[in-house]
Amino acid sequence: QQPVQSPQAVILREGEDAVINCSSSKALYSVHWYRQKHGEAPVFLMILLKGGEQKGHDKISASFNEKKQQSSLYLTASQLSYSGTYFCGTGPNAGSSNTGKLIFGQGTTLQVKP
């Protein structure tokens, strides 16, 4: 089942914050976040597996709510380099035969302006 991302697009000024949401009507086993810069391949950001988990590096972090139906990606004090399309993906349950199967949302395009 494809997760739903919101918003579809965000325009920011440098230094502003943004939140991108990824949700599903069913509980998710895991949430994966990737960023794709224009004309490039998607690049891994992080995976969250546990309800209530928070992860982050530098000024990009993510959370996974207790019910495991929503994840949010937080970009604080945005930089020009943060521009791109952010995808969340949902992974399979542990023990599933669908090893590694990752279904992505539609993506959120983030544009950071000077």
Add this chain to the structure above:
Amino acid sequence: DARVTQTPRHKVTEMGQEVTMRCQPILGHNTVFWYRQTMMQGLELLAYFRNRAPLDDSGMPKDRFSAEMPDATLATLKIQPSEPRDSAVYFCASGFFPEGETNEKLFFGSGTQLSVL
């Protein structure tokens, strides 16, 4: 610096022609994925392999698409015959999944930009 290599980077072909896209996964990775990216559909999973065996190709139009891994260093995606609606960027990604693990980081190749006229 290990990376996933895809060829060709760009392909323009005419409707009805056969198209073959190739992917060299990162050495040691045991799982390979094919995704298709379009503006309308986003990143769609077409097929994926573990230890060269196909695990799921339900995302692929069966009548014209085929995916194989002739050996651990090569994955191929073939379209025959190609149609204009196949125009998209096709990404290959690989990852190492230890036994029993289902969620691991993927490394994407640079993609093949396919245009079918």
